[in-house]
Amino acid sequence: MPYRAPRWLPGGHLQTIYPATCIARPPVAYRRERWTSADGDFVDLDFVDGQPGRPLVVLFHGLEGSSDSHYARALMAALAARGWSGVVPHFRGCSGEPNLAPRFYHSGDAAEVEWIVRSLRARHAGVFYAAGVSLGGNALLRWLGESGHDASIVDAACAVSAPLDLARGGAALSSGFNMIYTRMFLQTLKPKCLAKLDQFPGLFDRAALLAARDLYAFDNVVTAPLHGYRDTDDYWHRASARHVLDAITVPTLVLNARNDPFLPGIHLPPTASAAVTLEYPATGGHVGFPSGPFPGRIDWLAQRILQHFDRVSGTRALSDAELCDAG
Secondary structure: OOOOOOOOOOOHHHHHHHHHHOOOOOOOOOEEEEEEOOOOOEEEEEEEOOOOOOOEEEEEOOOOOOOOOHHHHHHHHHHHHHOOEEEEEOOOOOOOOOOOOOOOOOOOOHHHHHHHHHHHHHHOOOOEEEEEEOHHHHHHHHHHHHHHHHHHHOOEEEEEOOOOOHHHHHHHOOOHHHHHHHHHHHHHHHHHHHHHHHHOOOOOOHHHHHHOOOHHHHHHHHHHHHOOOOOHHHHHHHHOHHHOHHHOOOOEEEEOOOOOOOOOHHHOOOOOOOOEEEEOOOOOOOOOOOEOOOOOEOOHHHHHHHHHHHHHHHHHHHHHHHHHHHO
16 A cells, blocks of 8 residues: 555645645544543543444644644544544643643653553553554654563554654754744744743743744753753653664554655664564655545545554464464
C-alpha cells in the first residue's frame, strides 16, 4: 500500500495544509471521560465505543491537537466502521479546558503515555493497539523504547510524522515559509501560558514568553523548565525518539514523509530495531497523506495504520497456529 500524493496537490506544504483545512472530516460520536491524575490534575479522553471483544486503539494527538483533529476523526471513523473501539486522550490543556497543575505536555512525555496506556489496558482485556501522531507519536515511541519488553501490554504500535529528531525539526520550523506553522502553534500556546501564569504567578518569565518568536525560545521559557529539562537544547536532545528506536520490542510502524516540512527526509533515522518498520514515502507532508481526485480524501492514513495492525495480528495468529500444530 505505498503512498503516492495526487498530482493535483504537489509539495510538502500543500500536502500538509490542505488535508488539515480543506477536506471534510468524517462525523464521529465521542463519549468523554475525565480521569484524575496522580498530581491532582485531569485528562479528558474521548471514546468511540465498538462491539464487545473487538480491538481497542488509543491515539495520542499532536502539538495543540485534539480528538477533533482531521487525522483523529479519520482514524476513529475507520475504527467505528469496523466495530472496533477507539480513544483519543487529550494532553494537558488540549481538551478545551485549562488543566490544573503547573505543567503542560511535551514530546518526551513517556510517563503520561505510560499512565494512560496501563489504565486502558486494565479496562480492556482484548487486542490493544497504540498510535501517535507528530508530538504524540514521538512521546509514544519514547515510551515504547524506554519500556522495552514491558511495553508488550500493547500488541502493536504506529507513529506518524513524529519529530524523531527534535533539534533538526525545531531548526526546520524556525525559518522561511515554515514559520507559518510556528506562528500557528504560538497563537494558541501563548494564551494558555498567560492563563497558567494567572494560576501560578511567577511560574516562568512573562516578558520572555511574550517575546518568543519561535519554538526554541518558547521551549526555553516554558516547556523545558516546567518538565524537568535544563533548557531547550537539553529537552530537544533527551526527548527525541531517535535515541530509543533500537530498544523497541513491540511491532511498530514509523511512517514519515520525506517531504514533511517539520522534519526533512535527510534527517530521518536510517536504522531501528528489528521490531520497527521504517516507512519513508517521498510525499505526504506532515500528517497529510491526501488521496484521490479533487477535492481529495483523508482516509489513506487511517487505512495504512489499520493495515499495519492487521498484519501484526495475522502474523501472531499464524505463529499461534504453528505452535498448536507443533504441540
